[in-house]
Amino acid sequence: MKQELERIDDEHAVEIFKALSNQTRVNIIQMLKDHDSNFSAQAHVIKDEGFEGGVCVSxxxxxxxxxxxxxxxxxxxxxxxxxxxxxxxxxxxYYRRNEKTIKQFEKYIGMNI
Amino acid sequence: MKQELERIDDEHAVEIFKALSNQTRVNIIQMLKDHDSNFSAQAHVIKDEGFEGGVCVSxxxxxxxxxxxxxxxxxxxxxxxxxxxxxxxxxxxYYRRNEKTIKQFEKYIGMNI
DNA sequence: TCGGTAATTCGCGATATCTATATTTTAATT
DNA sequence: AATTAAAATATAGATATCGCGAATTACCGA
Known part of the structure; x- marks a missing residue:
């Protein structure tokens, strides 16, 4: 996975745009944002283990x-x-959002688009 | 062309992501931002005609x-x-950026991604 | 009306994406 | 060791994107 220590460059941004150029993948990102309301109770949501907000593939x-x-x-x-x-x-x-990248991406849009 | 009177919905956002999922198209958007430095003097840049910042295809x-x-x-x-x-x-x-849509898109990212 | 220049559209082969089923890998359980 | 469940990978056909050259359309000036 992309290790965005610094800011996002054009190439990385295009890769992100590609990733988001599909409705289902956008849905996934969005449902992971509200993981509490989307995957409460019975779901295999990680509460401990140092991976809060993680949701399993199934x-x-x-x-x-x-x-x-x-x-x-x-x-x-x-x-x-x-x-x-x-x-x-x-x-x-378990998968969860990488808020750091998302924040950098937001910043990229503001500055470079 | 998309007439974004209100805010951008998911479907429209995916269309924008697709449009930006190509390096050349991102380059175009970026060069239109700096149209002054990119297309100065001799270029067919519209100064009047009510379409400031417009640059022709060639x-x-x-x-x-x-x-x-x-x-x-x-x-x-x-x-x-x-x-x-x-x-x-x-x-x-002549083409130029639609800053209104771009602003709405930025807002969409901040709220929905 | 006839060229000439600008821009769009068409047609195409190459490549990539989409999404599924089938298979394999990984790990837990008995 | 065998079974089961989760997830990843392999494979494949349908569809879409990429980017070009050629043909077409639009509009100008002479």
Missing amino acids: DIQSKTGISQSTTSQYLSILLQSGLVEMKRIGQWT | DIQSKTGISQSTTSQYLSILLQSGLVEMKRIGQWT
Whole structure:
């Protein structure tokens, strides 16, 4: 995954635009924002383990309505772009938003678009 | 072209992300921002005619380095998304940024991404 | 009306994206 | 070791994007 220590450059920005140029992937980013209301109670939401806000693939999949494999691929596209980060714990892979990148991206838009 | 009277919805946002998911198109948006330094003097920059900041296709084309037909297509994608607006004057078609949409887009990012 | 220049549209092959099913990998459980 | 569940990867056909050259349209000036 993209390690955006500094600011986002044009190439990285285009990669993010690509990642967001699909309605389902935008939905995923949005539902991860409200993970509490979207994945409460029974879902495999990480509360401890140092990965707050993380949601596992199958829970995301059941929300999107698309297949498991597509969900997995879409998550890896989002991961590649840096918009989300992931952590594998046991047999689950948890994804959550990477607010740092998202903030940098916002800043990029304001300054470069 | 998209007439964004109100705020941008998800569908429109995805269209804008698609428009920006290409380096050349991002370059065009950026060079139109600095139209003064990019297209000074000799260029067919509109100073009057009520379309300040407008640059014609051939001037944009010579800056991008891609073919004239591709430039034209890219501009129509940007127009469709609402990121730019255009005005035909005589045999020239002038394009300039649509700051209103861009501002709304920025706002969308901040609130919905 | 006839050229000439600007711009759009058309047609195309190459490449990429979309999204699914099937398979494999990883890890937990019994 | 066998079973089960989660997730990733492989494969594939349909569709979309990329970017070009060629053809077409639009508009000017002579």
